[in-house]
Amino acid sequence: EAQVTQNPRYLITVTGKKLTVTCSQNMNHEYMSWYRQDPGLGLRQIYYSMNVEVTDKGDVPEGYKVSRKEKRNFPLILESPSPNQTSLYFCASSVAGTGAVFRHEQFFGPGTRLTVL
Amino acid sequence: GDSVTQMEGPVTLSEEAFLTINCTYTATGYPSLFWYVQYPGEGLQLLLKATKADDKGSNKGFEATYRKETTSFHLEKGSVQVSDSAVYFCALSDRSYNTDKLIFGTGTRLQVFP
Numbered sequence: 001e002a003q004v005t006q007n008p009r010y011l012i013t014v015t016g017k018k019l020t021v022t023c024s025q026n027m028n029h030e031y032m033s034w035y036r037q038d039p040g041l042g043l044r045q046i047y048y049s050m051n052v053e054v055t056d057k058g059d060v061p062e063g064y065k066v067s068r069k070e071k072r073n074f075p076l077i078l079e080s081p082s083p084n085q086t087s088l089y090f091c092a093s094s095v096a097g098t099g100a101v102f103r104h105e106q107f108f109g110p111g112t113r114l115t116v117l
Numbered sequence: 118g119d120s121v122t123q124m125e126g127p128v129t130l131s132e133e134a135f136l137t138i139n140c141t142y143t144a145t146g147y148p149s150l151f152w153y154v155q156y157p158g159e160g161l162q163l164l165l166k167a168t169k170a171d172d173k174g175s176n177k178g179f180e181a182t183y184r185k186e187t188t189s190f191h192l193e194k195g196s197v198q199v200s201d202s203a204v205y206f207c208a209l210s211d212r213s214y215n216t217d218k219l220i221f222g223t224g225t226r227l228q229v230f231p
Contacts, residue, residue, distance in 0.1 A: 004160070033218075042121075042206065042221040043161075058218070090160055092219075106219060108153075108160035 002027045004109035006091050012115045013081060021076045021112050023091030030096035032074040033058070033106070034066065036087040043090065049074055050096055081116040088113050119144045121207050123222035130197055130229050138192040138225045140181075140207035148209040150174075150183055150190040151219070155204040164192075164205070197229045 004025045013019055025032065033048040035058075045058030049068040063085055065077040074093075078085060091109040124139040142148065149168045153161040165174030170185035179194045190207060207222040 035221075040223055042223040043219075044221075045218055048218065092161075105151075105163045105166070108162070110158075110160045 002107070004091055004093055004107050006089075006109040006112050008112060009110065010113050012117065014117050015082055016080045019078050019081060019114075021078075021089060021091075021114070023074045023076065023109060024072050025074075025091075025093040025107070026072065027093060027107065028071065029093035029107075030071070031106075032068065032091065032093045034064070034074070034076050035090045035092065036060065037090060037111075038087050046076070046089075081114075083116050086114060086116050119146075119148070119209060119211050119220050121209055121220055121222035123205075123207050123225050126204075126224070126226040128225060128227045130227070132199055132229055132231050133196045134229075136192070136194040136197045136201075136227065138205055138207075138227070140190045140192065140222060142188050142190065142207075142209050144188075144209055144211050146211045148211045150181070151208045151210070152179070152181055152190070152192050153206045153208060153221075155206065155224070157203070161206060197227070199229045199231055202227055202229045 007022045030051045034046040035043040037043045044060045046064050047066040049055045052071050055066050089112045092106040094106040120143045122141050151166045152164040154164045155161045165176045167174040167183035172183045174181050181190050181192045204224045204226045206224045208219045
């Protein structure tokens with residue numbers, strides 16, 4: 001089954017304790033992205049990756065890191081979490097569009113609800 | 118910058134009622150437009166899409182028409198069901214970006230009662 005998986009689904013942690021949220025897709029997609037969802041703000045992009053070893057900042061990258069060492073995996077790293085990073089996080093993947101080519105459907109993971117105390 | 122504006126929710130309807138969720142956008146380029154749906158406890162799923170002016174996207178009884186003159190992409194369904202209760206997100210992808218970035222609206226919660 002084609003899917004995007006995230007782990008953990010729920011996480012409660014304390015300020016400053018490093019954590020990693022994993023994301024994996026089995027569709028051989030080039031493009032992967034992380035979003036956070038907050039009430040009244042919709043989804044905002046944190047980081048994205050166009051392919052292996054190619055990553056770039058989205059709209060709200062502060063306090064986050066990512067890596068793309070393998071095509072299927074795109075972990076999100078919070079080196080020193082703070083309470084303002086309490087949010088619902090989504091990983092997404094798609095076939096990469098180029099130039100004026102229609103942007104393809106993005107497939108989303110089930111989400112990771114993070115609480116930072 | 119580009120943006121998407123959706124009507125505030127929640128929208129509360131009885132089963133078989135007509136649904137409209139308004140969505141307008143601002144974009145410097147010529148975007149593709151999407152509606153995504155988020156069922157409780159799940160990730161987002163693509164509901165429908167449109168890539169050029171006057172295109173109509175449709176799926177599961179939902180429809181939306183890309184209106185360039187009014188920069189709108191309103192979601193409609195003629196007869197909602199309880200199972201349609203979810204959060205609906207309007208989004209755009211601007212081809213002028215050299216990425217696959219989606220810009221989302223804030224989401225509209227739909228609650229359908231029997």
